[in-house]
Amino acid sequence: MASQQQFMDYVEQHQEDFIDRLRRAVAIPSVSSDPNHRPDVFRMGEFLIDELKALGASVETRDPGKQDFHGQLTLDLPPVVLATVGDDPAKKTILVYGHYDVQPALKEDGWTTDPFVLVEDDKQRLIGRGSSDDKGPVLGWINVVEAHKKLGLEMPVNLKFCLEGMEESGSEGLEAIIEDEADKYFKDVDAVCISDNYWLGTTKPCLTYGLRGVSYFHLTVKGPAADLHSGVFGGTIHEPMTDLFALMSKLVQPDGKILVPGIYDQVRPVTSEEEATYQSIAFDLSDLQSAVGNKTNIHEDAISVLQHRWRFPSLSLHGVEGAFYNPGDKTVVPAQVVGKFSIRTVPDMEPKKITELVVKYVTDEFNKLNSKNTMVIKCSHDGNHWLSSPNHPNYVAAAKAVETVFNVKPDLTREGGSIPVTLCFQDALKKNVLLLPMGRGDDGAHSINEKLDRSNYVQGIKLLGVYLHEVSDVDLENKQ
Amino acid sequence: MASQQQFMDYVEQHQEDFIDRLRRAVAIPSVSSDPNHRPDVFRMGEFLIDELKALGASVETRDPGKQDFHGQLTLDLPPVVLATVGDDPAKKTILVYGHYDVQPALKEDGWTTDPFVLVEDDKQRLIGRGSSDDKGPVLGWINVVEAHKKLGLEMPVNLKFCLEGMEESGSEGLEAIIEDEADKYFKDVDAVCISDNYWLGTTKPCLTYGLRGVSYFHLTVKGPAADLHSGVFGGTIHEPMTDLFALMSKLVQPDGKILVPGIYDQVRPVTSEEEATYQSIAFDLSDLQSAVGNKTNIHEDAISVLQHRWRFPSLSLHGVEGAFYNPGDKTVVPAQVVGKFSIRTVPDMEPKKITELVVKYVTDEFNKLNSKNTMVIKCSHDGNHWLSSPNHPNYVAAAKAVETVFNVKPDLTREGGSIPVTLCFQDALKKNVLLLPMGRGDDGAHSINEKLDRSNYVQGIKLLGVYLHEVSDVDLENKQ
Numbered sequence: 001m002a003s004q005q006q007f008m009d010y011v012e013q014h015q016e017d018f019i020d021r022l023r024r025a026v027a028i029p030s031v032s033s034d035p036n037h038r039p040d041v042f043r044m045g046e047f048l049i050d051e052l053k054a055l056g057a058s059v060e061t062r063d064p065g066k067q068d069f070h071g072q073l074t075l076d077l078p079p080v081v082l083a084t085v086g087d088d089p090a091k092k093t094i095l096v097y098g099h100y101d102v103q104p105a106l107k108e109d110g111w112t113t114d115p116f117v118l119v120e121d122d123k124q125r126l127i128g129r130g131s132s133d134d135k136g137p138v139l140g141w142i143n144v145v146e147a148h149k150k151l152g153l154e155m156p157v158n159l160k161f162c163l164e165g166m167e168e169s170g171s172e173g174l175e176a177i178i179e180d181e182a183d184k185y186f187k188d189v190d191a192v193c194i195s196d197n198y199w200l201g202t203t204k205p206c207l208t209y210g211l212r213g214v215s216y217f218h219l220t221v222k223g224p225a226a227d228l229h230s231g232v233f234g235g236t237i238h239e240p241m242t243d244l245f246a247l248m249s250k251l252v253q254p255d256g257k258i259l260v261p262g263i264y265d266q267v268r269p270v271t272s273e274e275e276a277t278y279q280s281i282a283f284d285l286s287d288l289q290s291a292v293g294n295k296t297n298i299h300e301d302a303i304s305v306l307q308h309r310w311r312f313p314s315l316s317l318h319g320v321e322g323a324f325y326n327p328g329d330k331t332v333v334p335a336q337v338v339g340k341f342s343i344r345t346v347p348d349m350e351p352k353k354i355t356e357l358v359v360k361y362v363t364d365e366f367n368k369l370n371s372k373n374t375m376v377i378k379c380s381h382d383g384n385h386w387l388s389s390p391n392h393p394n395y396v397a398a399a400k401a402v403e404t405v406f407n408v409k410p411d412l413t414r415e416g417g418s419i420p421v422t423l424c425f426q427d428a429l430k431k432n433v434l435l436l437p438m439g440r441g442d443d444g445a446h447s448i449n450e451k452l453d454r455s456n457y458v459q460g461i462k463l464l465g466v467y468l469h470e471v472s473d474v475d476l477e478n479k480q
Numbered sequence: 481m482a483s484q485q486q487f488m489d490y491v492e493q494h495q496e497d498f499i500d501r502l503r504r505a506v507a508i509p510s511v512s513s514d515p516n517h518r519p520d521v522f523r524m525g526e527f528l529i530d531e532l533k534a535l536g537a538s539v540e541t542r543d544p545g546k547q548d549f550h551g552q553l554t555l556d557l558p559p560v561v562l563a564t565v566g567d568d569p570a571k572k573t574i575l576v577y578g579h580y581d582v583q584p585a586l587k588e589d590g591w592t593t594d595p596f597v598l599v600e601d602d603k604q605r606l607i608g609r610g611s612s613d614d615k616g617p618v619l620g621w622i623n624v625v626e627a628h629k630k631l632g633l634e635m636p637v638n639l640k641f642c643l644e645g646m647e648e649s650g651s652e653g654l655e656a657i658i659e660d661e662a663d664k665y666f667k668d669v670d671a672v673c674i675s676d677n678y679w680l681g682t683t684k685p686c687l688t689y690g691l692r693g694v695s696y697f698h699l700t701v702k703g704p705a706a707d708l709h710s711g712v713f714g715g716t717i718h719e720p721m722t723d724l725f726a727l728m729s730k731l732v733q734p735d736g737k738i739l740v741p742g743i744y745d746q747v748r749p750v751t752s753e754e755e756a757t758y759q760s761i762a763f764d765l766s767d768l769q770s771a772v773g774n775k776t777n778i779h780e781d782a783i784s785v786l787q788h789r790w791r792f793p794s795l796s797l798h799g800v801e802g803a804f805y806n807p808g809d810k811t812v813v814p815a816q817v818v819g820k821f822s823i824r825t826v827p828d829m830e831p832k833k834i835t836e837l838v839v840k841y842v843t844d845e846f847n848k849l850n851s852k853n854t855m856v857i858k859c860s861h862d863g864n865h866w867l868s869s870p871n872h873p874n875y876v877a878a879a880k881a882v883e884t885v886f887n888v889k890p891d892l893t894r895e896g897g898s899i900p901v902t903l904c905f906q907d908a909l910k911k912n913v914l915l916l917p918m919g920r921g922d923d924g925a926h927s928i929n930e931k932l933d934r935s936n937y938v939q940g941i942k943l944l945g946v947y948l949h950e951v952s953d954v955d956l957e958n959k960q
Contacts, residue, residue: 212711216809225773231692231897234824235736235794236768236785238776242734245797249729254722254849256715288716293705296718296852305716314715316813317725319804324820326801329696329860331822333796340804342811344714369734372776380809417711 032101064173078165099167208435210414512581544653558645579647688915690894693865
C-alpha cells in the first residue's frame with residue numbers, strides 16, 4: 001500500500017511530463033487508413049519502441065505482411081510491437097494491448113484546433129487526434145513503467161505489451177500473429193488487460209465485461225443484364241429494387257423488433273442477478289437523448305436502453321449498393337442491387353445458426369414474391385459476442401484499483417459494439433480478458449475535437465498502475 | 481409527285497455528300513455535360529449556322545444565359561439556333577426541332593472505334609457519337625433544303641429551325657425561349673415536327689403520338705442528429721432506414737402494381753379503337769427480352785408489354801441518398817435518408833392529383849409506423865404526359881410520306897419515357913406536334929458504338945423531305 005501511494009504521488013507530481021509524452025505522440029499523424037500517412041504509422045511504432053527501450057524493456061516486432069489497398073496499391077503493414085518488462089518467474093505476467101494508429105482528422109472537418117497538436121483548453125481537456133483513442137492509454141502503461149523505474153520501485157508483475165498500428169483499419173494480420181504467438185511470446189501470460197474503450201458516461205469509471213457480436217449480410221437481387229431506363233422499361237419487368245425493398249422491409253420493425261423467426265430463441269434470459277447490476281449504473285435516458293441529439297429513443301427507461309444496447313440483439317439496415325445515391329433525380333432502374341444489413345448478436349446466439357435462420361427466412365420471403373429476378377443472401381462476415389464475468393479475480397483486482405484511485409465502485413458495463421481483439425486474445429490464450437477504459441464516453445474518439453480530460457489521463461495512469469499492484473495479489477486461477 | 485421523285489432520286493444519288501456532312505458534324509465532340517467540351521458545343525452550333533447560311537437561310541440565335549455547373553463553375557450556355565428558310569405567306573410554316581449536343585463518349589468505355597470519327601462498317605452502319613442522336617436527323621433537314629436548292633425546286637413549306645445545344649443536359653433555358661418566342665419567331669408556325677426518337681424495332685418506321693409523363697418523389701426520413709454506430713445505438717433508437725424501407729416497400733408490388741390508392745382511377749380505359757392499333761405493330765416479346773438481356777418480363781404477350789410501357793403508369797424505386805452505398809461492409813446508422821422513386825404517368829392522370837395521392841398515402845403509412853422519426857414526402861419535379869392523335873392531318877401527312885418512301889404503313893407508337901420539349905411546343909404554340917424518327921430502336925443512342933444505318937439516314941432524308949411535301953397539302957386546321 002505504501003508503494004501504491006508512492007506511485008500515485010509520483011504520477012500526480014509528474015503529470016506535465018506525461019502530458020508532454022502524449023503531446024509528442026499526438027504530433028505523429030499515424031492515420032492507418034490513409035496511404036500518405038502510412039510512413040507516419042511506422043514512425044509512431046518507432047516512437048513507442050524507443051520509449052520502451054529507454055525504460056529497459058526488451059522489444060521485438062512482428063511483421064503482419066502486406067496490405068492490398070482496395071486493389072490499387074500494395075502497402076507495408078506497420079509492425080506489431082511486442083515488449084517485455086520483467087521476466088521474474090515468481091511474478092504473474094499481465095499482457096496489455098493497445099494501438100498506435102489513429103482515425104483520420106483534418107482541420108477542415110470542423111476541428112477547432114490543429115488535430116495533430118495537443119492543446120489543453122480551459123476545461124483541462126487535452127484535445128488532439130488519438131489523445132483518448134488510443135495513444136493516451138498506451139502511454140499510460142509506459143508511464144506506469146517509468147514511474148516505477150524512477151522511484152526505484154519493483155514492478156508488481158511482469159508486463160508484456162502487444163501494440164498494433166492497424167486497429168482503425170481492421171487490425172489486418174493481427175489475429176494470425178496472436179494465434180501464432182499464443183504458445184510462444186504470450187506463453188506465460190496470466191491475464192490480459194485492454195484499455196481501448198470508454199466510460200459509459202462522463203463521471204464514473206467502469207469495467208467492461210461484455211461486447212455484442214455482429215453478423216453482416218449482403219442481400220443481392222439481380223434482374224436485367226444492365227441498368228435500364230425506367231421510362232422505357234418501367235411496368236414491364238421485375239425490378240430488383242422492388243424485390244429488395246420488399247425483403248428488407250420484412251427484417252425489422254420500426255420499434256426494433258427483429259422479424260427473423262427464431263432469432264430471439266437463442267437469447268439468454270435476464271437473471272435477477274444480472275438485473276441487479278443495472279440498478280447502480282450511472283446512466284439516464286437523457287444520456288442517450290443527448291448522444292442521439294433528440295428524443296427518437298425506443299425505450300423510456302434507462303435500464304431498458306442499456307439492456308437493448310448490451311444484451312439484446314438488434315438489426316440495422318445500412319444501405320444499398322448499385323442503386324442511385326447522389327442528390328438530385330435520376331430515373332435509372334438498377335440491374336443489380338445489394339442490400340446491406342447487420343445483426344448485433346448476444347449470448348447465446350451462434351453466428352452459424354443466425355446465418356441459417358436469416359438465409360432460410362429471406363429465401364422463403366423471396367419465394368413468396370413470385371419474382372423472376374434472382375436473389376442471393378449471404379453472411380459477409382461475422383464476429384462472435386464476448387462475455388466475461390465481473391466476478392473473475394482479474395475484474396475484482398481492477399474494481400479494487402478503481403476504488404483506490406477514484407473512491408467509488410466502478411460501473412459494470414458491457415458494450416453494444418465489437419472489439420474483435422478481445423475475443424481473439426481470450427480464444428487464443430485461454431486467459432481472462434479485462435476491458436479497463438481510461439477516457440470518458442464523450443471523448444469523441446472517431447469524430448472531431450477528440451479529447452482526453454487531464455484528470456482522466458492522470459487518474460488513468462494511476463488506475464493502470466494500481467491495477468497491476470492489485471492483480472499481482474489475486475489468485476487468477478480461481479476462476480469464478 | 482414528280483418533284484417528290486426528283487427529290488428522292490437526288491438524295492439517293494448524293495448520299496455520299498450527306499454522309500460527308502454527317503462525318504464533319506460527328507467530328508465535333510459537342511458533349512454538353514462535360515465543361516471541357518463546352519467550346520466544342522459552341523463550335524457545333526457555329527457549324528450548323530454556317531451550313532444553314534450557305535443554303536440561304538436567315539439565322540438568328542438566342543442566348544439561354546449562364547449555367548451553374550454543380551455549384552463549381554459558371555458556364556456559358558450554347559445558343560439556341562433559330563433559322564428560317566422561306567417566308568412565303570401563301571405557304572404553311574413547319575417548325576423542326578433538333579439538338580446539336582451529344583452524350584459523352586470515350587474509346588475506353590468500350591467503343592470499337594474512335595467515337596468522334598464516323599466510320600461505316602460492313603453492315604453499312606454509320607458508327608459515331610451523335611450519328612443517330614441527333615446529328616443525323618438535324619442534318620437530315622439541312623440536306624432536304626440543300627437538295628431542293630441544288631435541284632432548283634421550290635420548298636413546299638416555309639421551314640423554321642429550332643436547334644439547341646443542351647438537350648442531353650436538361651435543355652437548360654430552352655423552355656423560356658420557346659415561350660418567349662411563341663408569338664414572335666414562332667408566330668406563323670402551323671405544325672411542329674421533331675425527329676429525335678427511334679423506331680420501336682429495327683425493321684419498320686413509326687410515327688410517335690404519345691409519351692408518358694414522370695413525377696419524381698423524395699421521401700425523407702430524419703432521425704438522430706448525426707450518423708450513429710449501430711453497435712452502440714442499434715436497438716435503442718428509431719432508425720430512419722427501417723422506416724424508409726417500410727414505406728418504400730408499400731409503394732409497388734413485385735408484379736408492378738402500384739399500391740397508392742386512387743392512382744389507377746385516373747387512367748383512361750383502353751378503347752377498342754386503341755386496342756386495334758396494337759395488332760399490326762412490329763414487336764415481339766423476344767424484342768423486350770433481348771433488350772433486357774433475360775426473361776424477367778412481367779407480362780407474357782407483346783401487346784401487354786407495349787401497353788404497360790406506353791399507356792399504363794409504373795412506379796420505380798431508384799435509390800437512397802444518405803445511406804451506405806459502397807462495396808464492402810459498413811455498420812453505420814444513417815441519420816437522414818432520402819428515398820427516391822418516380823411514377824410514370826399517362827392520360828388522364830394529373831400531376832397535382834398524383835402528388836396529393838402519394839403524399840396522403842405515404843403520410844398515412846408513416847403514421848401507422850409509430851416512429852419518433854420525422855418524415856417529409858414531396859414531389860421534386862413533374863412533367864406531364866403528352867398525347868397527340870395519329871388521325872391529325874400532321875400525322876396523316878407523315879404516314880403518307882412513310883408509305884411513299886418505305887412502301888409500308890408506319891407503326892403508330894407511343895413511348896414510355898418523356899421528351900419534355902414536345903409538350904412545351906404544344907403548350908406554347910398551341911399547334912400539333914409530330915414525332916418522326918429517323919433511327920432504329922437498336923441505335924444505342926446513349927451507349928457505346930452509337931450508329932445510324934446508312935439506309936435509315938438516306939431513307940430518313942427522303943422521309944423528312946416528302947413529309948414537308950405532304951404536309952403542305954393537308955388542312956392543318958382540320959383537327960380531328
